Amino acid sequence: MMRLTPLILLIAVFLILSSLAVAQQSDFAVKKDFEDRSRDLKEQIESAKSMATLDTLKKLVDALELLYSPRSSFLDRALYPETFAERIGNLRTLHSLTYDRVYLIQTQGIQISELESKLNLLTSRLDTLSAQRDRLFQDLQESKKNVAALRETIKRLTANLQAKDKLLYALVDSIFLPYGKDLNQVADVQKEAIGRKLAKANVVTRVYEIATDNVKFLEVTQLQGKDYANMIDQYQQFSNRWKGLREKIVAVAAANEDKKSTGVPTGKGKPGKSEPAATLDPGAHIDSLIAMWNAKLESSFWAGLAKEFSTRGVTVSPFNDPKSFSLSIRSYVESLKSSGQDPTLFVSEIWKARIDREWRDALSRESMLGKTEYAALDKVVSELSQQRVDQRFIIYSLIVVFVVIAGWWFFVRKPKPPTQEQKQPT
Numbered sequence: 001m002m003r004l005t006p007l008i009l010l011i012a013v014f015l016i017l018s019s020l021a022v023a024q025q026s027d028f029a030v031k032k033d034f035e036d037r038s039r040d041l042k043e044q045i046e047s048a049k050s051m052a053t054l055d056t057l058k059k060l061v062d063a064l065e066l067l068y069s070p071r072s073s074f075l076d077r078a079l080y081p082e083t084f085a086e087r088i089g090n091l092r093t094l095h096s097l098t099y100d101r102v103y104l105i106q107t108q109g110i111q112i113s114e115l116e117s118k119l120n121l122l123t124s125r126l127d128t129l130s131a132q133r134d135r136l137f138q139d140l141q142e143s144k145k146n147v148a149a150l151r152e153t154i155k156r157l158t159a160n161l162q163a164k165d166k167l168l169y170a171l172v173d174s175i176f177l178p179y180g181k182d183l184n185q186v187a188d189v190q191k192e193a194i195g196r197k198l199a200k201a202n203v204v205t206r207v208y209e210i211a212t213d214n215v216k217f218l219e220v221t222q223l224q225g226k227d228y229a230n231m232i233d234q235y236q237q238f239s240n241r242w243k244g245l246r247e248k249i250v251a252v253a254a255a256n257e258d259k260k261s262t263g264v265p266t267g268k269g270k271p272g273k274s275e276p277a278a279t280l281d282p283g284a285h286i287d288s289l290i291a292m293w294n295a296k297l298e299s300s301f302w303a304g305l306a307k308e309f310s311t312r313g314v315t316v317s318p319f320n321d322p323k324s325f326s327l328s329i330r331s332y333v334e335s336l337k338s339s340g341q342d343p344t345l346f347v348s349e350i351w352k353a354r355i356d357r358e359w360r361d362a363l364s365r366e367s368m369l370g371k372t373e374y375a376a377l378d379k380v381v382s383e384l385s386q387q388r389v390d391q392r393f394i395i396y397s398l399i400v401v402f403v404v405i406a407g408w409w410f411f412v413r414k415p416k417p418p419t420q421e422q423k424q425p426t
């Protein structure tokens with residue numbers, strides 16, 4: 001018979017008591033309790049200093065997942081856009097990264113060589129993806145006359161850019177992993193070592209190249225409505241991760257007094273060329289390029305959305321951002337109501353058939369309209385169609401009533417012909 005260790009016994013008791021508590025909680029309480037516990041676990045994992053502590057925390061993550069699995073469907077909705085599985089997965093990923101970091105600190109003599117091998121492998125894979133990217137951009141130009149070939153090339157190029165993005169930040173994580181999350185606690189000698197690794201892997205230039213690739217992709221590609229949701233997500237993820245990396249790179253650059261070449265693009269030459277750092281802020285040019293990426297993405301998005309109306313002869317007020325789009329749609333709906341025009345083209349052929357099917361996912365992103373505002377707009381448009389149906393129903397009903405009254409008047413009120421007795425003289 002298996003013996004229960006005190007830790008396992010404690011977790012088992014915790015699970016039983018917590019399960020009873022969760023079963024009696026309201027939805028709001030379940031969401032709050034789950035968020036509090038997951039946040040507390042995240043903080044404990046980040047601050048863990050020993051593998052023994054991390055082993056215990058792993059069991060607590062397992063227990064948290066087991067405890068709230070019966071409410072996963074509710075939590076998927078409550079945690080949107082994150083899901084229950086993603087929250088648990090993020091905890092496991094964080095645990096894995098922290099465990100590797102702690103293990104590396106305790107056994108540096110063995111793990112450093114393995115880390116170097118991993119960096120070399122990731123660098124090689126990034127170079128391979130860069131070569132594939134060049135070929136795909138060439139294929140994109142050659143396949144513009146064939147719609148099917150064009151869509152396939154766009155799909156492959158999008159996957160290439162996303163894979164390169166993930167590999168780059170896997171490379172970055174591997175470089176910073178041995179030194180912990182807070183670089184303020186890292187000695188200058190170690191920061192110099194990080195700087196050398198960043199320069200060797202050409203990290204800053206690779207970040208610049210990925211942003212450049214995405215700007216170029218938007219310039220030479222005609223995207224469809226359904227393409228934009230992934231493009232928006234990719235931009236947001238890249239931008240957020242760059243902000244975290246940028247702070248670390250600036251801290252590392254400040255510690256490198258010799259100002260050796262760090263592969264920082266100055267913007268004077270072609271993108272991707274390495275030049276000596278001239279400032280302690282090597283991310284300035286990447287900031288500008290990411291801002292350009294965002295501007296191109298938004299411009300392409302709103303222009304493509306506007307064509308859905310103009311190509312079908314519907315003139316709405318110009319828009320170029322979420323606020324102006326919302327005002328434009330509401331204004332057009334009001335004009336249809338006041339004029340009494342038939343809204344079928346606008347509602348059925350444009351909004352329902354195109355906007356709701358092709359653009360809804362992208363418009364529902366929080367950086368665009370967001371789910372709440374999109375749902376409000378959809379309701380306004382749908383009510384316009386319903387109002388038209390109600391008006392027709394009233395008209396048809398009045399016609400029926402008129403016919404019934406006319407029939408009654410004709411058959412009931414019409415004078416009857418005189419009978420034989422009435423015709424005989426008295």
